[in-house]
Amino acid sequence: MHSLHFTAETSSNGVRERDFTVDGVPGVLWSPASGTGRAPLILMAHGGGNHKKSPAMAGRAHRLVTGCGFHVAVIDAPGHGDRPRTPHDEREIAELFRARAAGEPEGPIVVRYNAHLAEQAVPEYRATLDALQELPEIGPGGPVGFFGLNMGTAIGVPFVASEPRIAAAVFGLHWPDALADAARRITVPIEFDLQWDDEHIPRESGLALFDAFASKEKTLHANAGAHKELPRFEVDNAVLFFARHFPRAA
Amino acid sequence: MHSLHFTAETSSNGVRERDFTVDGVPGVLWSPASGTGRAPLILMAHGGGNHKKSPAMAGRAHRLVTGCGFHVAVIDAPGHGDRPRTPHDEREIAELFRARAAGEPEGPIVVRYNAHLAEQAVPEYRATLDALQELPEIGPGGPVGFFGLNMGTAIGVPFVASEPRIAAAVFGLHWPDALADAARRITVPIEFDLQWDDEHIPRESGLALFDAFASKEKTLHANAGAHKELPRFEVDNAVLFFARHFPRAA
Numbered sequence: 001m002h003s004l005h006f007t008a009e010t011s012s013n014g015v016r017e018r019d020f021t022v023d024g025v026p027g028v029l030w031s032p033a034s035g036t037g038r039a040p041l042i043l044m045a046h047g048g049g050n051h052k053k054s055p056a057m058a059g060r061a062h063r064l065v066t067g068c069g070f071h072v073a074v075i076d077a078p079g080h081g082d083r084p085r086t087p088h089d090e091r092e093i094a095e096l097f098r099a100r101a102a103g104e105p106e107g108p109i110v111v112r113y114n115a116h117l118a119e120q121a122v123p124e125y126r127a128t129l130d131a132l133q134e135l136p137e138i139g140p141g142g143p144v145g146f147f148g149l150n151m152g153t154a155i156g157v158p159f160v161a162s163e164p165r166i167a168a169a170v171f172g173l174h175w176p177d178a179l180a181d182a183a184r185r186i187t188v189p190i191e192f193d194l195q196w197d198d199e200h201i202p203r204e205s206g207l208a209l210f211d212a213f214a215s216k217e218k219t220l221h222a223n224a225g226a227h228k229e230l231p232r233f234e235v236d237n238a239v240l241f242f243a244r245h246f247p248r249a250a
Numbered sequence: 251m252h253s254l255h256f257t258a259e260t261s262s263n264g265v266r267e268r269d270f271t272v273d274g275v276p277g278v279l280w281s282p283a284s285g286t287g288r289a290p291l292i293l294m295a296h297g298g299g300n301h302k303k304s305p306a307m308a309g310r311a312h313r314l315v316t317g318c319g320f321h322v323a324v325i326d327a328p329g330h331g332d333r334p335r336t337p338h339d340e341r342e343i344a345e346l347f348r349a350r351a352a353g354e355p356e357g358p359i360v361v362r363y364n365a366h367l368a369e370q371a372v373p374e375y376r377a378t379l380d381a382l383q384e385l386p387e388i389g390p391g392g393p394v395g396f397f398g399l400n401m402g403t404a405i406g407v408p409f410v411a412s413e414p415r416i417a418a419a420v421f422g423l424h425w426p427d428a429l430a431d432a433a434r435r436i437t438v439p440i441e442f443d444l445q446w447d448d449e450h451i452p453r454e455s456g457l458a459l460f461d462a463f464a465s466k467e468k469t470l471h472a473n474a475g476a477h478k479e480l481p482r483f484e485v486d487n488a489v490l491f492f493a494r495h496f497p498r499a500a
Contacts, residue, residue: 196461196470207457210472211446217481220446220472224465231467233494237487244483 004131015065022131025124026082027075028052030061031137038139040246041132043125043166044074045148045155048114051081060147060235068243070145071138075128077151078120088116106200107175114154115178121155122162129165143246147238149173149193149230161185168245170238172221173230175201176209183212190215191241193234194222201227254381265315272381275374276332277325278302280311281387290393290496291382293375293416294324295402295409298364301331310397310485318493321388325378327401328370338366356450357425364404365428371405372412379415393496397488399423399443399480411435418495420488422471423480425451426459433462440465441491443484444472451477 007026008019016031032039042064046057052074061072076082079089092113099106133140146169148156153174160166161182169186172193176183190213194206210220219241223231257276258269261283268279282289292314296307302324311322326332329339342363349356383390396419398406403421410416411432419436422443426433440463444456460470469491473481 196468216474218446218474219481220470222460222470222472224468231469233490236490240483240486240490 002127002131004134013062013066015062022075022124022128025075025128026052027073027128028057029132030058030065030072032065032069032071035137038137038142039069039071039248040143040145040242041071041073041129041138042145042147042242043129044072045121045125045146045152045159046074046077046080047150047152048077048110049080050151052076053081060238063235063239064147064242067239068246069248070242070246071132073128073132075121075124077155078117078124092116107177107205110151110200111154111175111177114151114174117151118155118158122159125155125159126163129163133165143167145169145242145246147242154179157186158182160188168242170241173198173201173206173227174209175205176212177205179209180212183209184214187214187216189217189241189245191219191221191238193230194220195227195230196222196224198227252377252381254384263312263316265312272325272374272378275325275378276302277323277378278307279382280308280315280322282315282319282321285387288387288389288392289319289321289498290395290492291321291323291379291388292395292397292492293379294322295371295375295396295398295405296324296327296330297400297402298327298360299330300401302326303331310488313485313489314397314492317489318496319498320492320496321382323378323382325371325374327405328367328374342366357427357455360401360450361404361425361427364401364424367401368405368408372409375405375409376413379413383415393417395419395492395496397492404429407436408432410438418492420491423448423451423456423477424459425455426462427455429459430462433459434464437464437466439467439491439495441469441471441488443480444470445477445480446472446474448477 004022006018006020010017011033014033016033018029020027057074064070064072079085096109132138144165146156146160146166149172153171157179160169168189170191192210254272256268256270260267264283266281266283270277307324314320314322329335346359382388394415396406396410396416399422403424407429410419418439420441442460
């Protein structure tokens with residue numbers, strides 16, 4: 001049994017927002033303000049240098065809650081948001097900034113640092129899922145999806161590969177180096193976002209990670225533009241993807 | 251001035267269907283049954299061996315008319331539908347069937363035959379657009395899109411490259427050999443469908459055609475599966491694409 005505590009609650013624009021901790025890890029659960037029985041849960045993971053309530057997280061959650069009636073949860077990654085940085089975190093972040101300033105490739109540093117964080121984050125996501133499925137409005141057997149880009153993919157791919165409760169996932173914007181082996185064990189439907197002109201992730205690397213997934217249903221969405229220029233309409237596509245896989249009675 | 255004649259009209263499920271000819275080429279125009287002023291036009295082109303009222307065409311048109319309130323028009327390609335085959339058509343089709351039965355690559359035959367048909371079809375599409383823009387419910391200045399896969403892309407890429415009235419297009423499922431040069435002249439937003447495990451079009455060839463488009467906004471949708479297994483949900487995405495580019499007051 002994991003220790004789930006709700007620490008704050010607000011509600012606005014039809015969305016109920018509850019802060020929680022699971023075994024001390026801080027997270028947030030967004031739900032329809034007016035509950036109507038059980039609903040699917042989408043677990044999200046934020047990007048590097050970001051946190052559980054960043055605009056990207058809150059925006060995606062709002063779309064999934066109001067558009068589909070889903071529950072959406074995110075936890076802070078290790079060293080992110082309300083969680084302390086370790087000396088190891090500080091060293092890796094300093095090394096990333098140094099490489100960036102020197103015009104050196106960021107990939108090797110991001111790949112190894114994100115893999116390190118994922119080792120800790122994967123069991124935290126599993127504990128979060130265990131705890132949230134104890135809530136009557138989510139329940140143990142309902143559909144669960146995963147949605148994470150950038151570092152959220154570095155955490156999500158090993159998580160989904162080892163977690164049979166995840167029935168569909170949206171990933172993207174990462175290197176295959178540390179993830180391809182886990183991706184080969186994933187068979188659920190996936191949608192994968194890639195930037196066609198990514199200045200950090202070589203095109204062949206992004207395509208190789210997409211190629212690695214064993215899923216019979218997998219869709220690559222590759223958009224013209226640089227790493228940070230993922231078009232906003234890809235959120236619409238992700239919402240459509242989850243709505244297609246987790247249909248709800250109107 | 252092109253000679254537009256309406257030859258038949260039916261209406262069902264909120265969709266008005268009018269058969270027409272432009273300079274003798276047969277086509278069909280689907281429109282909202284209850285007209286409310288001008289609306290955008292989507293020109294579609296059918297695939298090889300198919301025709302203007304095939305289930306794929308009627309299905310896509312129905313979605314665009316009822317979902318977006320657009321007009322949708324298709325004409326029979328040369329040698330297809332209600333149009334006679336020439337001896338050249340017969341030879342190329344026989345050659346395609348022979349190659350298929352012998353397990354030889356279809357690509358070289360499809361590429362050259364479709365390029366031959368496109369030479370005739372491109373001016374026919376231009377004439378159709380000229381004629382349809384004379385209709386008060388479409389008009390001369392409104393948004394026009396193009397939607398064609400397979401042979402519809404072989405016709406559509408040279409058509410859109412030479413037709414400044416097309417503001418957005420959905421293409422896919424073809425080889426770059428005869429199309430990449432024209433694609434490099436296309437700058438309007440495009441969505442491009444590709445099958446990741448296409449047994450006829452090598453993956454690198456499909457990616458090369460997507461890469462060739464000069465569009466600042468371009469999105470590749472690559473799906474796991476064989477040539478004919480394009481998922482039905484890609485029609486939803488195409489509808490979303492056109493709705494995003496041609497927004498209408500509700």
